[in-house]
Amino acid sequence: MSRALVAVGLSHHTAPVDVREKLAPQPGAVLGLLTELQDLGIGREAVLLSTCNRVELYAVPGPGHDAEAVARWLAERHGLSARRTLPYLYQHRDDAAIRHLFRVTSSLDSMVLGEPQIVGQVRDAYKLAREHRATGPVMHRIMDHALLVAKRVRSETRIALETVSIGRAGVELARQVLGGLEGRAALLIGAGEHGRVVARSLLDYGLTELAVANRTFSRGAEVAREFGAAAVPLDEAGRYLERVDIVLTSTSAGRILLDRAQLSQVSRRRRFRSLVLIDLAVPRNIDPAIDQVDGCYRFDIDDLRQVAETGKAARLEAARDAERIVDEEAERAWQWLANAELNASIGAMARHAEQIRRDELARAAAVLEQLDPDARARVEAMTKAIVKKILHAPIRTARTLAADGDRHGLDVLVGALGPGDAAPASEPPPEGAHDDDPRLDADGEDGAA
Amino acid sequence: MDRALLLVALACYLAPLLSRDDGRLRVLAARWWVPAGILLHVQGLALAFILDSVPLRSMTEGLGLTALTVMLAREWFGRRPRMGLLRRILLALASVLLGLAAVAPSPEGAGAPPSIFFLLHIGLVLTGFAAFALTFSMSALFLVVRRRLKSKDLSEIGRLPSLDTLDVLVIRTMAFGFACLTAGIAGGLALGLITEGKPPALDFTTIVTTLLWLWYAAGLVARVAAGWRGRLVAVFGVGGFVAFMVVAGVGLALSGWHGMGA
Numbered sequence: 001m002s003r004a005l006v007a008v009g010l011s012h013h014t015a016p017v018d019v020r021e022k023l024a025p026q027p028g029a030v031l032g033l034l035t036e037l038q039d040l041g042i043g044r045e046a047v048l049l050s051t052c053n054r055v056e057l058y059a060v061p062g063p064g065h066d067a068e069a070v071a072r073w074l075a076e077r078h079g080l081s082a083r084r085t086l087p088y089l090y091q092h093r094d095d096a097a098i099r100h101l102f103r104v105t106s107s108l109d110s111m112v113l114g115e116p117q118i119v120g121q122v123r124d125a126y127k128l129a130r131e132h133r134a135t136g137p138v139m140h141r142i143m144d145h146a147l148l149v150a151k152r153v154r155s156e157t158r159i160a161l162e163t164v165s166i167g168r169a170g171v172e173l174a175r176q177v178l179g180g181l182e183g184r185a186a187l188l189i190g191a192g193e194h195g196r197v198v199a200r201s202l203l204d205y206g207l208t209e210l211a212v213a214n215r216t217f218s219r220g221a222e223v224a225r226e227f228g229a230a231a232v233p234l235d236e237a238g239r240y241l242e243r244v245d246i247v248l249t250s251t252s253a254g255r256i257l258l259d260r261a262q263l264s265q266v267s268r269r270r271r272f273r274s275l276v277l278i279d280l281a282v283p284r285n286i287d288p289a290i291d292q293v294d295g296c297y298r299f300d301i302d303d304l305r306q307v308a309e310t311g312k313a314a315r316l317e318a319a320r321d322a323e324r325i326v327d328e329e330a331e332r333a334w335q336w337l338a339n340a341e342l343n344a345s346i347g348a349m350a351r352h353a354e355q356i357r358r359d360e361l362a363r364a365a366a367v368l369e370q371l372d373p374d375a376r377a378r379v380e381a382m383t384k385a386i387v388k389k390i391l392h393a394p395i396r397t398a399r400t401l402a403a404d405g406d407r408h409g410l411d412v413l414v415g416a417l418g419p420g421d422a423a424p425a426s427e428p429p430p431e432g433a434h435d436d437d438p439r440l441d442a443d444g445e446d447g448a449a
Numbered sequence: 450m451d452r453a454l455l456l457v458a459l460a461c462y463l464a465p466l467l468s469r470d471d472g473r474l475r476v477l478a479a480r481w482w483v484p485a486g487i488l489l490h491v492q493g494l495a496l497a498f499i500l501d502s503v504p505l506r507s508m509t510e511g512l513g514l515t516a517l518t519v520m521l522a523r524e525w526f527g528r529r530p531r532m533g534l535l536r537r538i539l540l541a542l543a544s545v546l547l548g549l550a551a552v553a554p555s556p557e558g559a560g561a562p563p564s565i566f567f568l569l570h571i572g573l574v575l576t577g578f579a580a581f582a583l584t585f586s587m588s589a590l591f592l593v594v595r596r597r598l599k600s601k602d603l604s605e606i607g608r609l610p611s612l613d614t615l616d617v618l619v620i621r622t623m624a625f626g627f628a629c630l631t632a633g634i635a636g637g638l639a640l641g642l643i644t645e646g647k648p649p650a651l652d653f654t655t656i657v658t659t660l661l662w663l664w665y666a667a668g669l670v671a672r673v674a675a676g677w678r679g680r681l682v683a684v685f686g687v688g689g690f691v692a693f694m695v696v697a698g699v700g701l702a703l704s705g706w707h708g709m710g711a
Contacts, residue, residue: 179611271676
């Protein structure tokens, strides 16, 4: 009996980028890989997840194959030496594979803990495999479950809410003062890297209008074009202070550009309407004494870093809750998969026995035809009862072995009584095959032969 | 009996305030005890109304109703995101009001049967007080958030309501309270003219209520005409309500509503 599910791959945790890039499939090559995996019988179902930080293959292995075989194929398929590549590849089996998938989808294994892109990447990988019939009942169930777990983690923990980047920290500080950014306007003074990062984040989070002022107008115009914003001459920036809601400074002027006296006047003219000032320059461009001005809220690069660091710590805290959810859901998914696998094994044994019964009846057909219909029916019922009685104890043993997690014992049992290879886990056992089937008790244990 | 119910309700309100931040008691209290407290609060007030010959005549009923309005507003505003701290402030405020209600002196003797004007007058004035209590809470929270931002205490960023949201809520609750108080005072005047043929005499309650009305009228005018906003309005909201609570608390404890106290 093969493993129910394996996860084979590498990520930023286990392999340097030069190894990762060698194993990353070319765009459009994923389908070919999945088809080949199935054609070779190494995997019955498969989903290939490829992002900039990981390449992972989730598969239901074919008969006689396991995670090692999948890992070897993956390496060799990319022209790599299995011996050299295998140390970089992790291999998870069964419940560990499920847990790994759930952790990856919930962004607990990501470089930036809690980042939202991974859910979409898993969904896309699954969709691609499903559309091209590379998935089956096991993968459908597990992938759907993984996406639900990710949703649960995001809704029940703060893992995705905490701020961890400078850009997002700027957004959060602005939102803490202004509420939403929709309908708000900002002025970016200078074209420094940090200023552009925060401006981009503000626009991503709904900022409606942006103006860019720079000492060199042509450079300002270039940055403005990048954001679809308006460029203004630096000496006219003062006029904008009265109408914008956010001011970002990111110049290399090396001196104070906005001082307390200037902002006091501006604040009065604004009737103390809130003005967020984010100073991303070092040396600073905004006078710290502006903190004393009503209606003005000044933050510098250290404040943004403080927010990002606090967010990282909070995400780690939230990750503990998320791990608990993942463990809980992985256990549930594994129970389902283990039961499905057990049922498939029982089904294989029952089908095999039923086939033997039919073959023997067919062999005796000439004799049976001489019997009257009533006698033939009694022989039919008797043989069915014999099969059920014979299977009763092995099925009970199989359930005990499965409950004890004794996979080897289960493999031996199914190998001894089954057709050789277990049927796919999804394939339901024939009616009456289960030892908890009431008909088995009635006919098999106590019923008439 | 009514006071006993109010005291039990008060205990339910205090439980989440006094328990540890991450304690299990706090989670239980927030989920079960506060709703149970609101239920007991309503029952206690209903009983007080039934036992009193003139509903809303006593300070217990007046303050109790104001506290209940604050609690209901807490449930309403608390549904918004990032309002956890506001919920706590409103819970603390309602607890103070309910505590005062539970220990306030009872009026003596039987009063005249209540008219619809009387109930309208008292109901509107109390709703106005409750709205100003909300103004106070929002204003206090505005000042807390502002102070944190100005002092670079950024650990709670993203968990607190934004300053502009609070500013809008302060003005809205202030305007609502002012409208209720205006209508309540007008109702009181009408009541006096109808029942006694003359405006009510200037007693302690009348003077305090009128001063409160003038205070908030000034606040609204300053906002509309002079463009006051942010810290100025918040300080105004906090200052007015604190002064009102001190003056009214002492005065009303001595004389009761319109001299109907101890």
